[in-house]
Amino acid sequence: MTEALLSKEIPVPRKWVGTPIKAKEFPRLITGQGRYVDDIKIPNMLYAALLRSPYAHAKIKRIDTSKAEKLPGVVAIVTQEDVLKYCKPYPQIVPPPADKLLDYCIAVDKVRFAGEPVAAVAATERAIAEDACELIEVEYEPLPPVMDAEEALKPDAxxxxxxxxxxxxxxxxxDYGDVDKAFAEADKVISLKLHHHRYGGAPTETHAVVADYDKGTGVLTIYCNNQMPMFCMALIGLSFNMPTDKIRIITPDIGGGFGSKILSYTYMMLISILAMKAGRPVKWMxxxxxxxxxGTHCNEATFYVEAAVKKDGTILGIKAKTLHDVGAYLRYEPVGALLWIQVSSGPYRFKNLRMDVNAIVTNKGPVAPIRGYGRIQHLWMLERTVEQVARQLGLDPIEVKLKNYVRPEEMPYVSPSGATYDSGDYPTALKKALQMINYDEWRRKQPELWRQGRFVGIGAALFQDSGTNNFAQVRLIYKNNPFSGNSRMAEMWMDEFGRIIVAVGSNPHGQCHETVVSQVVADVFGVTPDDVFVVPGFDSWVHGWTGHSGSYASQFAVSGIGAVLGAAKRLREKIATIAAHMLKAKPEDLEFKEGKVCVKGTDRCVAFWQVANLAYRNNLELPEGVEPGLRVIYTWKAPFKLPDLEKKTVNATLTYSYQAHACVVEVDPETGKVKILDYAxxxxxxxxxxxxxxxxQVHGSTMNGIAAALFEEYVYSKDTGQLLASTFMDYLFPTALEIPDIKVDHMISPSPFTELGTKGVGEGSLVPLGSIAGAIEDALSPLGVVITDSHNPPERIYRMIKEAQKKRK
Amino acid sequence: MAEKRRIKLTVNGVEMEGEAEPRTLLVHFIRDTLGLTGTHIGCDTGHCGCCTIIMNGVSVKSCMVLAYQAEGADILTIEGLAKDGKLHPIQEAFWENHGLQCGYCTPGQIMSAYFLLSRNPKPTEEEIRRGLEGNYCRCTGYVNIIKSVKAAAEKMSK
Structure with missing residues (x-):
C-alpha cells in the first residue's frame, strides 16, 4: 500500500498524502469571508422572485401580468411566452415514446407539480419582485393529479x-445468470413488497443564480451553485441554441449540495432569460x-421482490420489479432507476438476478441525483430482503449476511451486472462495527430486556459507495445516448516566483478539494501544501473542463486527483529537464525538495524560481527544443469499456468504498419513537x-441516513397533490439533539484500479436506512413486525405495534 | 412599499446606519444594506439558525427580528469575532477539529457557540447539544461541531 505512491517513473515519498492537515478553505469560512452566490453584487443588478403553481396538475388558461408590470420597480417579467421565444425543450435520454416529453425551465400550457414556476419577475428589490408576483393573475383549469406510481400505470390514469x-x-x-433455475432449486421463496420514500438533499444554502448578459460581447455569465455545471452547459447551449463559447459559468463557494444542486440548470436558464429581457444583471435566491x-427529492421506489433461498440462508437468486416514481419531469432520469446496476448484488455473492425496471412520471416534484443516487434504494431493498430471508428461516440476520457476503479473496469481484467491486473485506468490516457496539453483550442482555417490556434491537448493514461512474451505462437506457466513460481536466503551472498553481474542474461544497489537491501536489514537488495554490471555485473560462466535470458521484479522489497527478508529473518533468540543463546533470539523478531541484546526494541545487526565470524571462538560456513557459494541462480518462448491449452488462463504476454500520436502538411501545442507544x-x-x-464525509452521510430513516419525508397529499412538508417545521431536519455520537473506525483496502489506491468517498449510500430498519425489526421481533418502508417515524411504528398486538390477542 | 426609515446601530464595535422598510428583516439589513455577508440565510422561518448573531449580548436569529427592532442595538456578527487578524478560540477550534464542511451554517454555529460559552463556560455534551439545537448542519452530522465547541471551551478556560 505504501509503495507505488505515484507513478512508476517518478517514485515520490509520501509525506502529505494521508495526513489530516487542517483544511485550507476553512479560514475564510469561519470568519464570514466565504463568497457564496448570494454574496455577489453586480452594479445595476435586479432581484428576482418566482411565481409558482398552487396546483399539482392544471391547464394554464391565461396569464395576465399587466398589473404587476405597472408596479414601480418592476423591470421585466418572464412567462411561458418568453421562454418559448428563447428556448427549445431539453433533450431527453429515454427511448421513444418518452423522448417526446416536453420540458422547459417554466411551465408551458400545463403545470405538472405544485411549486412549478409559472412566472418570474425582476425588480429593483426582492420585496418588490415578490409583491409583483402577487399581482400576476393566472387562470388555471385544475386537473386530477396522479400521485402514486402504481395508480399512474392504470389505463384510466x-x-x-x-x-x-x-x-x-x-x-x-x-436478466443475469439463470434466475429460473435458482428458483427451481430453492428450498424456499421469500416475497416482499417494499417502499422507499422521498427525502432529499435540502442543503442549508438553497439554489441561487446571478445571470449577467453582456450585450456588447453577447456573453452570458451565470454565477450559480450548480455542482455539475458542465453537464448543464450542454443542456443550456442546446436549449438556448446559443454557442457555448458565449456561455460562462462560475461557481463560488457552495453551501452544500448532496446531489440536489445538479438540476438547477432550469433556474440558471430562467434567470438568464430575465436578465436578457431586462438588459440588466439579475440575482435570484x-x-x-x-x-x-x-423537487430535487430522491427517487421514490416500490419493489416487488422474490428471493430464492436454501434452508441454510444461502441466497440463490433475486427477482425484483421496481417502480420508480420520478416526479413530473425526467431531468436527470431515468438514470436513478438504472443505477442499481453499479451494485447489482450489493455486497452479496448471489449470481442470479432479474430486474424489471420501470420509471414512472407523477405530479410530484421532479427527483434529483441525491446522495447515494439510485444505489441506496436497491441496497436497502436487498438488505430488507436478506433480513427477511433470515427471519423467515429462523436464522440470525447477521449470520445470513456474513454467509452471503462476497469474500475478500474473491476481490476484484465481478457482480451479475458486470460492475466490478475493486477491493474490500466486507465480513471483517461488519464484525468490527458489531464489536464497536458491544454486540455480544447486547445480544446476551436482549431476552431479559424483552421480558421487562423494553424493545431493544440490534441492526447492522454494509452498503457500497460506488464511485467514478462510467457514463456509458446510460446506453442501457437508450443505445443512442452519446455519452461514455469519465474524465477530468487539470491545469497546473509554476509562476515565475516558483509557486505552484492548480486549477481543477470541480465544484466542491465541503469536500475541501483545495486541501487534498495541495497535499497530493506537495508530495510530487517536495514542497508543503501551503506552497500550492488551488484556484478556488470554478470558472469555465479559467478551469479546464470536460463534459464530465463537476462534483458528484463519489469520485474526486480518483478522477480529480488522477488529473492533478497527470498534470503534476508533466510539469515536474519539464522542470526537471530545465534544471538538469542548468545543473549539467541527468533528469533521473535529480530530486525535488524544499522548493529546489538538486542532484541527489549533493548540494548542487537550483531553486524553482531560477528554473522559472529561464522558462518565463530568460529563454535564450533554455535547453534546445524546450518550449518556454511552465504551464501544463492533463486530461485524465477512466479505464472503462463500452457496455455489452446484448447481455446488458457494464463495468459501471471504478471504485467501491463501503461502510459497515451497526447500531442499537430502543423502541418506545407507547409512542413508537426510536431512540438510538449506540451507533458505529x-x-x-x-x-x-x-x-x-x-x-x-462519513459523519455526514451517516446523519443523512439517520435523518432519512427516522425523520425526513416529502409527504404529498394524495388528493390535492400538495406538498405537506413545506417548511422545516414539517420536513424534519434533525438537530444536534436527534443525532447521536457516531463512532467511526477505518479499514484501508487500496483500490487496485487507481494510482494512489484511493477510492471515491462521500455518498456513503446512507447505510442507516439499512441498519436502523434492521434494528427496529429486531427490537420488535417478539411481536413479529416486518419493516417494509424506508421511513419509520413514530406514527408508523406505533401503528405497526398496535396492529401486531391486536393480531396476537 | 412603505416609507423607509434610517436605522442607527453598532455592529462589531463600529457605529453604522442605513435605511430600511418596516418589513425589512434584520438579516437582510445586515447583508444587503451594511454589506456584512458572513451572516447567511438558510430558511427565513426561524428554523435553521444560519443567520444567528449576537444582539445586545443575546443570540438571536436575525431573520426573526425586524431591522427596526435593532435601532440602537449593539450587534456582533461573525466578522467581528477575530481581532487584529487573530482568530477567536471558537474559530480556531472549528478549524482544528474539522467542525465544518461547506461552511454555510458555520457563522451561525459559531455565534451560537459564542453565546453558549458566554453563559456556560464549561458545558457538558448534553448542554452543548441543547445550546446548538437551533442551528442546522447538513454536512457534519454535528459530531465535529460538538467536538469543536468542547475544544473551544477548554481553550477559553485556559
Missing amino acids: PLVHEEVGTNLVWHEVF EDRRENLAS VVDDCGVPINPHIVEG
Whole structure:
C-alpha cells in the first residue's frame, strides 16, 4: 500500500498524502469571508422572485401580468411566452415514446407539480419582485393529479405528459445468470413488497443564480451553485441554441449540495432569460419553501421482490420489479432507476438476478441525483430482503449476511451486472462495527430486556459507495445516448516566483478539494501544501473542463486527483529537464525538495524560481527544443469499456468504498419513537488523502441516513397533490439533539484500479436506512413486525405495534 | 412599499446606519444594506439558525427580528469575532477539529457557540447539544461541531 505512491517513473515519498492537515478553505469560512452566490453584487443588478403553481396538475388558461408590470420597480417579467421565444425543450435520454416529453425551465400550457414556476419577475428589490408576483393573475383549469406510481400505470390514469401518451417513461428487463433455475432449486421463496420514500438533499444554502448578459460581447455569465455545471452547459447551449463559447459559468463557494444542486440548470436558464429581457444583471435566491417544493427529492421506489433461498440462508437468486416514481419531469432520469446496476448484488455473492425496471412520471416534484443516487434504494431493498430471508428461516440476520457476503479473496469481484467491486473485506468490516457496539453483550442482555417490556434491537448493514461512474451505462437506457466513460481536466503551472498553481474542474461544497489537491501536489514537488495554490471555485473560462466535470458521484479522489497527478508529473518533468540543463546533470539523478531541484546526494541545487526565470524571462538560456513557459494541462480518462448491449452488462463504476454500520436502538411501545442507544461505523475508502475530510464525509452521510430513516419525508397529499412538508417545521431536519455520537473506525483496502489506491468517498449510500430498519425489526421481533418502508417515524411504528398486538390477542 | 426609515446601530464595535422598510428583516439589513455577508440565510422561518448573531449580548436569529427592532442595538456578527487578524478560540477550534464542511451554517454555529460559552463556560455534551439545537448542519452530522465547541471551551478556560 505504501509503495507505488505515484507513478512508476517518478517514485515520490509520501509525506502529505494521508495526513489530516487542517483544511485550507476553512479560514475564510469561519470568519464570514466565504463568497457564496448570494454574496455577489453586480452594479445595476435586479432581484428576482418566482411565481409558482398552487396546483399539482392544471391547464394554464391565461396569464395576465399587466398589473404587476405597472408596479414601480418592476423591470421585466418572464412567462411561458418568453421562454418559448428563447428556448427549445431539453433533450431527453429515454427511448421513444418518452423522448417526446416536453420540458422547459417554466411551465408551458400545463403545470405538472405544485411549486412549478409559472412566472418570474425582476425588480429593483426582492420585496418588490415578490409583491409583483402577487399581482400576476393566472387562470388555471385544475386537473386530477396522479400521485402514486402504481395508480399512474392504470389505463384510466390522468396523463402527466399527453405528448408521451403514457406515464411509463422507461421500462427494461435485465436478466443475469439463470434466475429460473435458482428458483427451481430453492428450498424456499421469500416475497416482499417494499417502499422507499422521498427525502432529499435540502442543503442549508438553497439554489441561487446571478445571470449577467453582456450585450456588447453577447456573453452570458451565470454565477450559480450548480455542482455539475458542465453537464448543464450542454443542456443550456442546446436549449438556448446559443454557442457555448458565449456561455460562462462560475461557481463560488457552495453551501452544500448532496446531489440536489445538479438540476438547477432550469433556474440558471430562467434567470438568464430575465436578465436578457431586462438588459440588466439579475440575482435570484430561492427561499426554503420553494426549495422543498420544487423537487430535487430522491427517487421514490416500490419493489416487488422474490428471493430464492436454501434452508441454510444461502441466497440463490433475486427477482425484483421496481417502480420508480420520478416526479413530473425526467431531468436527470431515468438514470436513478438504472443505477442499481453499479451494485447489482450489493455486497452479496448471489449470481442470479432479474430486474424489471420501470420509471414512472407523477405530479410530484421532479427527483434529483441525491446522495447515494439510485444505489441506496436497491441496497436497502436487498438488505430488507436478506433480513427477511433470515427471519423467515429462523436464522440470525447477521449470520445470513456474513454467509452471503462476497469474500475478500474473491476481490476484484465481478457482480451479475458486470460492475466490478475493486477491493474490500466486507465480513471483517461488519464484525468490527458489531464489536464497536458491544454486540455480544447486547445480544446476551436482549431476552431479559424483552421480558421487562423494553424493545431493544440490534441492526447492522454494509452498503457500497460506488464511485467514478462510467457514463456509458446510460446506453442501457437508450443505445443512442452519446455519452461514455469519465474524465477530468487539470491545469497546473509554476509562476515565475516558483509557486505552484492548480486549477481543477470541480465544484466542491465541503469536500475541501483545495486541501487534498495541495497535499497530493506537495508530495510530487517536495514542497508543503501551503506552497500550492488551488484556484478556488470554478470558472469555465479559467478551469479546464470536460463534459464530465463537476462534483458528484463519489469520485474526486480518483478522477480529480488522477488529473492533478497527470498534470503534476508533466510539469515536474519539464522542470526537471530545465534544471538538469542548468545543473549539467541527468533528469533521473535529480530530486525535488524544499522548493529546489538538486542532484541527489549533493548540494548542487537550483531553486524553482531560477528554473522559472529561464522558462518565463530568460529563454535564450533554455535547453534546445524546450518550449518556454511552465504551464501544463492533463486530461485524465477512466479505464472503462463500452457496455455489452446484448447481455446488458457494464463495468459501471471504478471504485467501491463501503461502510459497515451497526447500531442499537430502543423502541418506545407507547409512542413508537426510536431512540438510538449506540451507533458505529467502519469505513473503507481505500487510501485516504486526508483522514479529517474522509471522517467528515462519513459523519455526514451517516446523519443523512439517520435523518432519512427516522425523520425526513416529502409527504404529498394524495388528493390535492400538495406538498405537506413545506417548511422545516414539517420536513424534519434533525438537530444536534436527534443525532447521536457516531463512532467511526477505518479499514484501508487500496483500490487496485487507481494510482494512489484511493477510492471515491462521500455518498456513503446512507447505510442507516439499512441498519436502523434492521434494528427496529429486531427490537420488535417478539411481536413479529416486518419493516417494509424506508421511513419509520413514530406514527408508523406505533401503528405497526398496535396492529401486531391486536393480531396476537 | 412603505416609507423607509434610517436605522442607527453598532455592529462589531463600529457605529453604522442605513435605511430600511418596516418589513425589512434584520438579516437582510445586515447583508444587503451594511454589506456584512458572513451572516447567511438558510430558511427565513426561524428554523435553521444560519443567520444567528449576537444582539445586545443575546443570540438571536436575525431573520426573526425586524431591522427596526435593532435601532440602537449593539450587534456582533461573525466578522467581528477575530481581532487584529487573530482568530477567536471558537474559530480556531472549528478549524482544528474539522467542525465544518461547506461552511454555510458555520457563522451561525459559531455565534451560537459564542453565546453558549458566554453563559456556560464549561458545558457538558448534553448542554452543548441543547445550546446548538437551533442551528442546522447538513454536512457534519454535528459530531465535529460538538467536538469543536468542547475544544473551544477548554481553550477559553485556559
